[in-house]
Amino acid sequence: MSDLLTRLASSDAAERNEAIAEACGVDDEAVADAVLALVTDPDAGTPARTAAATALARMPGETGIARLHELLGDDNAALRGIAASGLEYHPDAVTVDALLGALADPVNNVRNLAERSLLAMTCVLIAHGRERLADLLVHPAPLTRSPAARLAGAAELTELVGPLAEMARGDDEWLPRVWASRALGDLGQPGCLDVLEEVANRDEKNRVRAAAAEAIGRLRADRSEAVLREILERDDDAGVRRAAEEALAELQRGEFDGE
Secondary structure, eight states, X not given: OHHHHHHHTOSOHHHHHHHHHHHTTOOOHHHHHHHHHHHTOGGGOHHHHHHHHHHHHHSSTTHHHHHHHHHTTOSOHHHHHHHHHHGGGSOSHHHHHHHHHHTTOSSHHHHHHHHHHHHTTHHHHHHHOHXXXXXXXXXXXXXXXXXXXXXXXXXXXXXXXXXXXXXXXXOXXXXXXXXXXXXXXXXXXXXXHHHHHHHHHHOSOHHHHHHHHHHHHHHTOTTHHHHHHHHHHHOOOHHHHHHHHHHHHHHHXXXXXXX
C-alpha cells in the first residue's frame, strides 16, 4: 500500500495516472485521502484531478464516495464541479439525490456538470429521483427549472406532462420554456401536440417557437406534419422556419425507414 501512496504523490504524470487507475480497486482510508489530495490540488492539472474524482467514485465500499459527496458541498465551486462530474461513476439513490440538489447550485458550471452526470444515470433517476425532480420543475431559479425539464424529458417521466406543459406555456423565463417544450417532444405523448402547437404559434421568443417545432417533429403525432407546414407558412423568423424544415425532413426520413 505504501508503494501505491508513493506513486499517487509522484511528480511523474504517467506513474501517477497508473496509480490513480489502480486506486479504483482499493478500499483504504489512506489511499482515499491521497486521491482526494489530488482532486483538491490545482497544480495537479484538470485531467489528473478529474481522473482522481472518478477513482473516488469507483472505489469499493463507502471510503471514496463519502469524500466525493462531502466535496460536493465545498465552498470552492471548482471542487464542487469536479465532484459532480466524478459522481457520474457511482449511480445510486444517494448520488441522484445529491446531484439533484446540485442543480440548484449558484454556479452555472456546477449545475451543468450535475446535469450531465444525471443524464448518464437516467435509470437510477427514474427509480429514485422522480419526486425530487418534480419539485425542481417549480424551483424559483430558472436555471434550475431548465435542467430539471431536460432531465424529465430524457427520463421519459410521463407523469410530469402537466407541469412541463404549464412551464412550456407560461414560464416567465424563455429558457425553461425551451427545455419544457423539448421535454414534451421527448415524452412522445400525442396529447402534447396541442400544447406544442400553441407554443409554436404564440410564444414571443423565436428560440422557444423553434424548440416547439423541433419537439413537434420528434412527437410524430398524426398531425405533426400538418402543424409543421403551417409553421413554415406563417412564422416570419428564419430560425423557426429552419427548425420546422429540419423536423419535417426527419419525419419524412422516419416514414421512409419505417417502410
